[in-house]
Amino acid sequence: MKFAVSKEERYVSIEPEEQNLTASFAPALKTEFVLLSNEGYRNIICDLSSTNYVDSSGLSCFLVGDRICNEKGGKFVICNPSKSVLQLLELSQLTSILNVTSTRSEAVDLVLLNELERDLRD
Numbered sequence: 160m161k162f163a164v165s166k167e168e169r170y171v172s173i174e175p176e177e178q179n180l181t182a183s184f185a186p187a188l189k190t191e192f193v194l195l196s197n198e199g200y201r202n203i204i205c206d207l208s209s210t211n212y213v214d215s216s217g218l219s220c221f222l223v224g225d226r227i228c229n230e231k232g233g234k235f236v237i238c239n240p241s242k243s244v245l246q247l248l249e250l251s252q253l254t255s256i257l258n259v260t261s262t263r264s265e266a267v268d269l270v271l272l273n274e275l276e277r278d279l280r281d
Contacts (some may be wrong), residue, residue, distance in 0.1 A: 161175075161176040162174065162175055162176060162188075162191055163176060163206075164191075164195075165181035166200070169270065169271060169274050170193070170200065170202035170203065170204055170267070170270045170271075171195050171200040171202070171203055171204070172197060172204040172205075172206055172266075173188075173191060173192075173195070173203065173205055173206070174205075174206040174207075174208060174209060174250075175188060175205075175207070175209065175210055176209050177209065177210060178209065178210060178211045178212065179210070179211070179212045179213075179214075180210050180212065180213045180214070180216075180217035180220065181191055181213075181214045181216060181217060182205075182214065182216040183239075185216035185217055185219060185220050186187070188217075188220045189219075189220050189223045189224075192205075192220070192223060192224045193225050193227065195277070196217075196227045196228070196231065200232025200233075201228055201232060201234075202228060202233040202234050202235075202236075202273070202274070203206075203224055203227075203228055203233070203234075203235050203240060203247075203272045203276060204237075204263065204266045204267065204270065205221065205224060205235070205236070205237050205238070206235045206238050206239050206263055206266075207237060207238065207239050207240045207241065207244055208239040210240075210244060211239065211241050211243065211244070212243065212244070213247055215224050218248075218251060218253060220233070221253065221257055221279070222256075222257075223255055224252070225256065231279075232267060232277060233270075233273070234258060234270050234273045235257070235258065235260045236258040236259070236260060236270060237257055237258065237260070237263070237264040237266075238259070238260045238261070238262060238263045238265065238266035239262065239263060240259060240261075247266070253269070
């Protein structure tokens, strides 16, 4: 599976370059989330601009990413989901668990707001 990865100071953005996020690609994405976390990133934005379909393995990836970020006090945000992916997230009730935004800009704002709140607490 190919990814476009953009590393910023406070977050990393990863965009799977696959139209279908299925069982054949899910392990690579989970591994990438773990590697990014091990590099010290606690905030991950998963940009689904290129993805039109997600199966249960793909949904599992999102839950893994969310858990990894939550354990480090960060945020995992999905942005730019297609209509069908958003419907699947809603149907599976994952929109109540995961952070989902319609644009990358909103995702960045959500992450930076979380970082600001974290800095103020510390």
